Amino acid sequence: MIVNAALIQKKIGDSPDENRKRLSEAIRSAARDKADLIVLSELHNTRYFCQSEDAACFDLAETVPGESTAFFGRLAQEQKVVLVISLFEKRAAGLYHNTAVVIEKDGNIAGKYRKMHIPDDPAFYEKFYFTPGDLGFEPIKTSVGKLGVLICWDQWYPEAARLMALKGADMLIYPTAIGWDPNDGEDEKKRQLQAWEIAQRAHAVSNALPVLSVNRVGFEEGGHGGIEFWGGSFIAGAQGEILAKADREEATVFAAIDTEKTEKLRRIWPFMRDRRIESYGDLTKRWGE
Numbered sequence: 001m002i003v004n005a006a007l008i009q010k011k012i013g014d015s016p017d018e019n020r021k022r023l024s025e026a027i028r029s030a031a032r033d034k035a036d037l038i039v040l041s042e043l044h045n046t047r048y049f050c051q052s053e054d055a056a057c058f059d060l061a062e063t064v065p066g067e068s069t070a071f072f073g074r075l076a077q078e079q080k081v082v083l084v085i086s087l088f089e090k091r092a093a094g095l096y097h098n099t100a101v102v103i104e105k106d107g108n109i110a111g112k113y114r115k116m117h118i119p120d121d122p123a124f125y126e127k128f129y130f131t132p133g134d135l136g137f138e139p140i141k142t143s144v145g146k147l148g149v150l151i152c153w154d155q156w157y158p159e160a161a162r163l164m165a166l167k168g169a170d171m172l173i174y175p176t177a178i179g180w181d182p183n184d185g186e187d188e189k190k191r192q193l194q195a196w197e198i199a200q201r202a203h204a205v206s207n208a209l210p211v212l213s214v215n216r217v218g219f220e221e222g223g224h225g226g227i228e229f230w231g232g233s234f235i236a237g238a239q240g241e242i243l244a245k246a247d248r249e250e251a252t253v254f255a256a257i258d259t260e261k262t263e264k265l266r267r268i269w270p271f272m273r274d275r276r277i278e279s280y281g282d283l284t285k286r287w288g289e
Contacts, residue, residue, distance in 0.1 A: 001260065003144045003171075006035035007253040009233040009246045011218035016045040016060075020068070024075055030252050031079035036105075037144045039084040041216045041233075042152050042177040043098065046088070048229075051222025053128040061090035069101055069109060077107030082142050084149060086175040088129070089114070098130045100149045100175055102140045111140035115151040116160065123181065123224040126153075137163035145170035145259050148209070152176045155196075155213065159283065161203035165272075170259045172203055174213040179229035182219070193230055201240035208265040210243075210257045211236045217248055238265050 008026045012019055023040060030038050043049075045068060049057040062068055068087055076083045082105055089099035089112075098115035114133030118126045137160055139146035148169030154160045155174045164172060178196060180189045204211040217231040234245040235255040243255035266272060282288055 001145060001170075001258075003037050003257045003259060004035050005037045005039070005212055005235060005255055005257050006030035006033070007039050007212060007214035007233045007235065007246070009041065009214060009217055009231055009251045009253065010044070011250060012041075012044060012047055012216050012220070014047060019045050020071055024071075026252055027075055027081070027083070028079060030254070031081050033252075033254065035081060035254065037082045037084075037142075039173055039212055039214050040086060040175060041214045042086045042175040043088060044086055044175075044216070047220050048177050048216075048222070048227060050126045050129055051123045051220070051224070051227060053125050057129065058090075058096065061088040061096050063091075064089050064099060064101055064112060065109060069103065072101075073103050073107040073109070076103040076105060080105045082110070082144050082147075084147065084173055084175065086151065091131075095131055096129055097133060098126065098151055099133075100151055100173075102142060102147055102149060105143055110142050111138075113138075113140070113149040113151065115154060117153040117157055119153045123222060123227055125223075137167060139164055139167050139169040148172045150174050152178060155200050155203075158203060158206065161207055161209075165207035165209055169209060170262070171210040171212060171257060172200075172207070174200065174211070176213055176215040176233075177229065178215055179227040182225050182228055189230075193232060197232065197234065201236050201242075204236045204238055205240040206271060208238045208262045208269065208271070210238050210259070210261075211240075212257075214253070217250060238262050 083103040089097040102110040116133040120127040148164030214233040231248040
């Protein structure tokens with residue numbers, strides 16, 4: 001199957017309504033350019049509020065289904081596209097998740113994924129806001145294939161990518177909000193960006209799966225001097241090759257993905273065959289002792 005994928009890389013403003021409006025315009029534009037799978041960045045409705053710990057920010061959360069799933073569901077149905085959106089989910093009073101929702105072409109929710117790995121670092125205080133996901137690593141079935149949706153900090157963990165692959169994912173998708181501390185030097189910024197891209201391309205290689213990673217751009221004020229989101233959204237093929245990539249400006253990244261390439265690659269690079277699963281028990285330990 002050939003999937004025409006688009007990643008929407010945007011600056012995010014203060015108004016959720018205005019953000020949704022701008023994203024909807026970009027979605028319609030991508031659909032006109034024949035995209036049938038469109039992915040938005042992490043927590044795209046709001047500025048990245050996790051730069052500080054503020055209980056008032058819980059008011060930004062919404063239910064799933066809810067206002068945003070209805071808004072983007074109508075858009076998916078209108079444009080006949082599969083959408084991957086990213087929301088601050090209110091599950092119950094005092095219980096919140098960082099959640100990606102996949103919406104099918106008919107506007108219905110195909111499935112959701114709750115972020116499993118939750119960071120807690122200066123300017124990324126996500127443990128204050130998000131309960132770790134409890135839905136496991138389950139690909140979401142859609143008309144464009146089984147989507148292995150993960151979220152941002154998940155992208156550093158080969159275990160998450162592998163488990164999605166073992167469950168039959170046709171591609172790995174990472175909605176992301178990542179950037180630099182403005183106080184970092186240019187060499188350090190370069191190292192961080194390269195490490196981020198290399199880690200995800202490695203997931204593509206070791207699992208023979210395409211990888212789609214979409215980030216936001218622009219500077220957002222906050223604790224510790226703010227964050228300069230580095231953009232760099234990209235689509236990599238199943239051998240880790242870059243099919244399309246954005247810079248540090250607003251952009252929509254397009255690429256045609258051949259999901260049948262996985263079968264061909266796994267025949268010549270049979271990583272799945274040669275796994276020594278009987279020897280991997282220590283992976284379930286926190287440390288090797």
